[in-house]
Amino acid sequence: MTTESIARTIRDASAARTPLRVCGRSTWLDAGRPVRAKQTLSLQGDNGVVSYVPGDLTLTVRAGTSLAEIERATAEHDQWLPLDPYGSSDGTIGATVSTASAGPLASGFGLPRDLVLGMEFVSGRGEVIRCGGKVVKNVAGFDLTRLLTGSWGTLGVITEVTLRLYARPKVDRTFVVKLSGNGRDAAFLGGFLAARLGPFAFEVFSATAVRLLGLGDRAVCLIRFGGNEAGVAGQLAALTALATPEEVDANLWTRVRQLERDADCVIRISGPPSAFADGLDDILGDDIPSTMTWMSPVRGLVRLVVRKSSGPNAVSDVIIGNESGGDHSGHVICEKLPTEVWRQVPSAVSDPLSQRIKRVFDSNDLLNPGILG
Amino acid sequence: MTAINTRDPLPPDGMPGCALPGTALAGVLPGINACVHCGFCLQACPTYLNLEDENDSPRGRIFLMRSLLEGTISPDDQSVHEHIDRCLGCRACEPVCPSGVPYGQLLEATRATLLESRRIPHVARLILAVFARPWALRPAMFFSRILAATPIPTLMSGMRGRIGFAMAMLASTGRSIERSPYRASGTGERGTVASLRGCVMEGLFTQTNRATERVLTMNDYTVVEARGQQCCGALHAHAGDLETARKLARRNIAAFDGSGASFVAVNAAGCGAAMKEYGHLLRDDAEWHERAESFSARVRDVSELLAAAGPKPGGSMPITVTYDAPCHLQHAQRITQAPYAVLAAIPGLELIPLHDSDQCCGSAGIYNLIEPETSDAVLAPKLANIRAAGAPFVATGNPGCLMQIGAGLVRDGIGARSIHPVDLLDASYAALGQ
Amino acid sequence: MQKPPVAERLADIVGEKHVLSRQSELLVYNSDGLPGYRRQPRLAVFPGTREETIKVVRVLAADGLPFVPRGAGTGLSGGALADDVVLLGLHRLKKIISLDVANMRATVEPGVVNLRLNRHVAPHGLLYAPDPSSEAACTIGGNVAENAGGPHCLKYGVTLNHVLAITALLPDGEVVELGSATGERDGYDLRGAFIGSEGCFGVALDVTVKLTPRPETVRTLLADFMSVDEAARVTSAVIASGIVPAALEFMDGPTIRVVEDSVYAAGYPRDAEAILLIELDGLRAGVDADLETVRAICLGGGARAVKVAKDDAERMKLWQGRKKAFGAMGRLAPHLIVQDAVIPRTQLPAILKRIHAISEKYGVVVCNVFHAGDGNLHPNIAYSADDPAESERVHKAMTEIMTACIEVGGSITGEHGVGLDKMGYMESIFTANSLNAMCELRGAFDPDRRSNPGKVVPIHSCREWHGVASARAPRPLSAEPSHPAVA
Ligand SMILES: Cc1cc2nc3c(=O)[nH]c(=O)nc-3n(C[C@H](O)[C@H](O)[C@H](O)COP(=O)(O)OP(=O)(O)OC[C@H]3O[C@@H](n4cnc5c(N)ncnc54)[C@H](O)[C@@H]3O)c2cc1C
Ligand code: SF4
Numbered sequence A: 001m002t003t004e005s006i007a008r009t010i011r012d013a014s015a016a017r018t019p020l021r022v023c024g025r026s027t028w029l030d031a032g033r034p035v036r037a038k039q040t041l042s043l044q045g046d047n048g049v050v051s052y053v054p055g056d057l058t059l060t061v062r063a064g065t066s067l068a069e070i071e072r073a074t075a076e077h078d079q080w081l082p083l084d085p086y087g088s089s090d091g092t093i094g095a096t097v098s099t100a101s102a103g104p105l106a107s108g109f110g111l112p113r114d115l116v117l118g119m120e121f122v123s124g125r126g127e128v129i130r131c132g133g134k135v136v137k138n139v140a141g142f143d144l145t146r147l148l149t150g151s152w153g154t155l156g157v158i159t160e161v162t163l164r165l166y167a168r169p170k171v172d173r174t175f176v177v178k179l180s181g182n183g184r185d186a187a188f189l190g191g192f193l194a195a196r197l198g199p200f201a202f203e204v205f206s207a208t209a210v211r212l213l214g215l216g217d218r219a220v221c222l223i224r225f226g227g228n229e230a231g232v233a234g235q236l237a238a239l240t241a242l243a244t245p246e247e248v249d250a251n252l253w254t255r256v257r258q259l260e261r262d263a264d265c266v267i268r269i270s271g272p273p274s275a276f277a278d279g280l281d282d283i284l285g286d287d288i289p290s291t292m293t294w295m296s297p298v299r300g301l302v303r304l305v306v307r308k309s310s311g312p313n314a315v316s317d318v319i320i321g322n323e324s325g326g327d328h329s330g331h332v333i334c335e336k337l338p339t340e341v342w343r344q345v346p347s348a349v350s351d352p353l354s355q356r357i358k359r360v361f362d363s364n365d366l367l368n369p370g371i372l373g
Numbered sequence B: 001m002t003a004i005n006t007r008d009p010l011p012p013d014g015m016p017g018c019a020l021p022g023t024a025l026a027g028v029l030p031g032i033n034a035c036v037h038c039g040f041c042l043q044a045c046p047t048y049l050n051l052e053d054e055n056d057s058p059r060g061r062i063f064l065m066r067s068l069l070e071g072t073i074s075p076d077d078q079s080v081h082e083h084i085d086r087c088l089g090c091r092a093c094e095p096v097c098p099s100g101v102p103y104g105q106l107l108e109a110t111r112a113t114l115l116e117s118r119r120i121p122h123v124a125r126l127i128l129a130v131f132a133r134p135w136a137l138r139p140a141m142f143f144s145r146i147l148a149a150t151p152i153p154t155l156m157s158g159m160r161g162r163i164g165f166a167m168a169m170l171a172s173t174g175r176s177i178e179r180s181p182y183r184a185s186g187t188g189e190r191g192t193v194a195s196l197r198g199c200v201m202e203g204l205f206t207q208t209n210r211a212t213e214r215v216l217t218m219n220d221y222t223v224v225e226a227r228g229q230q231c232c233g234a235l236h237a238h239a240g241d242l243e244t245a246r247k248l249a250r251r252n253i254a255a256f257d258g259s260g261a262s263f264v265a266v267n268a269a270g271c272g273a274a275m276k277e278y279g280h281l282l283r284d285d286a287e288w289h290e291r292a293e294s295f296s297a298r299v300r301d302v303s304e305l306l307a308a309a310g311p312k313p314g315g316s317m318p319i320t321v322t323y324d325a326p327c328h329l330q331h332a333q334r335i336t337q338a339p340y341a342v343l344a345a346i347p348g349l350e351l352i353p354l355h356d357s358d359q360c361c362g363s364a365g366i367y368n369l370i371e372p373e374t375s376d377a378v379l380a381p382k383l384a385n386i387r388a389a390g391a392p393f394v395a396t397g398n399p400g401c402l403m404q405i406g407a408g409l410v411r412d413g414i415g416a417r418s419i420h421p422v423d424l425l426d427a428s429y430a431a432l433g434q
Numbered sequence C: 001m002q003k004p005p006v007a008e009r010l011a012d013i014v015g016e017k018h019v020l021s022r023q024s025e026l027l028v029y030n031s032d033g034l035p036g037y038r039r040q041p042r043l044a045v046f047p048g049t050r051e052e053t054i055k056v057v058r059v060l061a062a063d064g065l066p067f068v069p070r071g072a073g074t075g076l077s078g079g080a081l082a083d084d085v086v087l088l089g090l091h092r093l094k095k096i097i098s099l100d101v102a103n104m105r106a107t108v109e110p111g112v113v114n115l116r117l118n119r120h121v122a123p124h125g126l127l128y129a130p131d132p133s134s135e136a137a138c139t140i141g142g143n144v145a146e147n148a149g150g151p152h153c154l155k156y157g158v159t160l161n162h163v164l165a166i167t168a169l170l171p172d173g174e175v176v177e178l179g180s181a182t183g184e185r186d187g188y189d190l191r192g193a194f195i196g197s198e199g200c201f202g203v204a205l206d207v208t209v210k211l212t213p214r215p216e217t218v219r220t221l222l223a224d225f226m227s228v229d230e231a232a233r234v235t236s237a238v239i240a241s242g243i244v245p246a247a248l249e250f251m252d253g254p255t256i257r258v259v260e261d262s263v264y265a266a267g268y269p270r271d272a273e274a275i276l277l278i279e280l281d282g283l284r285a286g287v288d289a290d291l292e293t294v295r296a297i298c299l300g301g302g303a304r305a306v307k308v309a310k311d312d313a314e315r316m317k318l319w320q321g322r323k324k325a326f327g328a329m330g331r332l333a334p335h336l337i338v339q340d341a342v343i344p345r346t347q348l349p350a351i352l353k354r355i356h357a358i359s360e361k362y363g364v365v366v367c368n369v370f371h372a373g374d375g376n377l378h379p380n381i382a383y384s385a386d387d388p389a390e391s392e393r394v395h396k397a398m399t400e401i402m403t404a405c406i407e408v409g410g411s412i413t414g415e416h417g418v419g420l421d422k423m424g425y426m427e428s429i430f431t432a433n434s435l436n437a438m439c440e441l442r443g444a445f446d447p448d449r450r451s452n453p454g455k456v457v458p459i460h461s462c463r464e465w466h467g468v469a470s471a472r473a474p475r476p477l478s479a480e481p482s483h484p485a486v487a
């Protein structure tokens, strides 16, 4: 599949006014709002490395390339793309960038917006547009790259992406710290953040999540340190001064990414980190049946997952509870919800500016119509 | 090869014809050209920070100078005069300039050139005339000193405007620090020193001049007199009256050369800065240039001489002091540590750091009398910082600053007084004998 | 009833002395940090508060008048030049609105100078990471508009990676929140689109930035080389080693000597042909190990000596020399052309050779001082514009250097922006479709193209605009028949 053939498909669809459902490997189609489209445009077949110069630590791939393929290609040179969105590595880079999906490594390496250097995409009008570049620093022209990242395919179909890579750390170790469930937990979290150890990842899981991970039945922190030998030893020493860490196999992170597999509803609640430190017990309380939560204190983010089998009411309870409860001025971002609940959630792109932008790139509302409301 | 079109990437901004050939300004074109327009000087400039217009910034003023030469601004354009007049001449813009633009010299040249198209403002003219004439200066200062000794200035300092502030300045000079007489003695082995009496210093800060002689003696310098010395000419040069400045410079060089002293000690930072630049001032004077250069090389701020000697510790004096750096000491002469060495020689003295002590106080020669509004605006944060520091003494080594800050303290009723560091050291030496 | 002239209405909002209309007072605003270009504004207005700014922009909108936002005017692409239109100076908006130490963020007005913000947060053990060499002068608003970088952006990222939210004043007077000051949010990344928009999308009214904890340890190395090529190869080797230094800066012989002649003399070895300034930071243990690796790479790659700064004072001195290098070049010749290009990092040795060959060919002296770790080159040439033959040679040499960078897959600007200076190169790196898309994105923010007209994307690249240019193009003030009395 080539960019030109994708462009042709879009132009044809445009002429016929047939809305398109854009997808990668279709591993996560239940995310986002229901899409009103009859035809599917899959980028799965459009994969492969376009260019890779290890010395530059940059990689250009077609959008249908899976994260696993990227992992393999870069591992040969002891490099990696530190991006581990929930789900699995079967997902495509195009979908990951489109939805701006990220996982635990975001605490250490940032979000897709921080890792994407440039891209090629086809707009809803069928025009091929290249933006950004293949160099790690670039301010030429207006930043379409950032605009497309996280636009859920509603502005254009991403066909190629250039990414910033990192060298794989010599040492990469993961530790678990069991929380006590009493007032000392907040102090530990605060102390750990204040120690500024720069972990690759740092997540706190509620008991329900911990049970699924097979780590016992109390809330825990998972901490990932990476770097040179001496550096990680230093980080570990500092951590040991605050708590009693136990080393676990790094494969645990793969299981973490799969926690949401049976999820009916996934929402993110984002706010200033201090707001979460204050409400730690509530957040980890698991007081709504079938829910589990975990948080990324560095990002100021709580992930709340409602697993299948609980009725839709539980879901609306969660959302409504979160929007009205608490005085933190954060945001609720819904990734996955039952269809009937989506209707209660206001769209994030209904403001006039976003609407004008949508009209510029996809005036006929051809691409993933409805996915952002 | 990729085809590239660039639209005027290099419009010539050279200077085809100079609009003011033969002027002092045309003479400093290389200095103007050294400015790369980077803007690093903006945040250092007190007038820019207060007036928030680049016309009142170093980069802007240099651009005005350039425009005068290019002929895009006429020398009798009112606004140019305003912006050049408003410059404090504090030279805070010089040490931050990576390109080494000699701003002080550019300013003098500009003022000299503009002078030809316009007279110096009335008040300024009167003041400058008095300074250039010893016969007029002495009685004027005498009158001021008498006045300073009476409560009149304090009473009048509440008045608004220039008179009020001038009176506050005088009121501030009447207040120094108590000390009992002592006999200064030393080995004299550090060499001979002749000190500049200075017009303001000798007129209003007589005590400080005597203290200077004593502390130098205490630190093993041999103090000799340089007869026939006059005003250093700094105020004239800053105002653009280069002719008078040169005349005064020649007389001073002759007087100090005649004294045979190895060093010229100066306790007024503004005067010291000017005298260190006699070489530049007289650069086109075939007869005097070399002499001026060697003279300038001998000029020292009193704090430099003292720091070089230690200075010797004095008697204990449990007082609290904060220090404000005069622009002409730190920027023009690049002396920052020596005054601290002087204060450190006083046992018991507690030094409170002054926030933004490197910022100008707005005195700048006679600026406070001719640009009172800007001067006030610059002074206000300084006074606030002094108030916050809470020390009863503000040490600073320049008469302009002593009066400007002193006046502000009197007017705003802040319980602190300005004082020359040398006076403090002198008092500490006086305390030795007790 | 006839409206009073614009200048008067603006003066009613901001006060008489903050509106300039005299030609002689507008002159100093006719260039930014790149004095090769001069464009004279017709009027300049300097609001002192957020409310005044909004009112000013609404008055301009009501009259359909174009304007150019300006921060400190240190930009190096002619971005803040107003060609016969209104110059909107934001330097008076210099309040630090709030500082949230616990959550490590601060909200500031656009005129706050970068270094002032850093001084303000330093006592709390925090820093604002993007550190352009112009930090002592440039404003946060200008940094956002240019997506400014700096030496330490190698590890920490550029402005884009440190801005959480922007309150933007659109050219029609509408105020919108982009991003979020309190957390991540969904929807389009409008904040990302606004950053680097060079004043063409409207005015940043306030900016919430992320602060970074001061690292436990900072170690700075100075490695000097007798050959440019060796230094370039060592740069590539350090990057390829996987260590991410906080900064990795390159200075060649001519630059070293200029700096050593200036007030910012840093003690660089004068006889070296190149030096690398490499900084490592983080936890002490890890940094020390990396330091040894980097030292070995340098020495193995031909470094004559590797010196490690003893203390903070020595470190600051080494950095001052680097940061003031551009300015110091003013000493060489009356005019300076500062260039900005990016190349893939493995191309560094090859491109430096090309640059050397080009400089020989045209008989010009190129001073190279740049962010080597990012591949962000700054070849600069000091020359005299009074000499037309020399200007011509400099122009040709620069064009050839840029072309060489583009040919190896590079970009025409890494941090200074396109502005006026780089517009001519845009078509050599972007297709017509891409340029048109940028134009239209701008149209979503500024439908009438009144904010910073004539910058970044050449007007002829805008299809829709091109067609109706004569009917809708913003008219400069002078051509505004209904407002003859602007000034
Ligand atoms: C010696 C020197 C060294 C430099 N080093 C670096 C460096 O290391 N890295 C780097 O990135 N840059 C560097 N620069 C370039 C420059 O300092 C930066 O581009 C800086 O971000 C410009 O800020 P400013 O406030 O001066 O903006 P200005 O020059 O005033 O304006 C620049 C652009 O921003 C727009 N703008 C300004 N304020 C606003 C606002 N509030 N809202 C919307 N638009 C606005 C203007 O319209 C213009 O297009 C350097 C410049 C100099 C002179
Ligand atoms: S710092 Fe120096 S070179 Fe830069 S603008 Fe100011 S005077 Fe000019």
Ligand code: SF4
Pocket (backbone or CB within 6 Å): B044, B045, B046, B047, B048, B056, B057, B058, B061, B086, B087, B088, B089, B090, B091, B092, B093, B094, B103
């Ligand atoms: S001398 Fe002082 S007031 Fe004058 S331009 Fe320089 S810094 Fe500003």
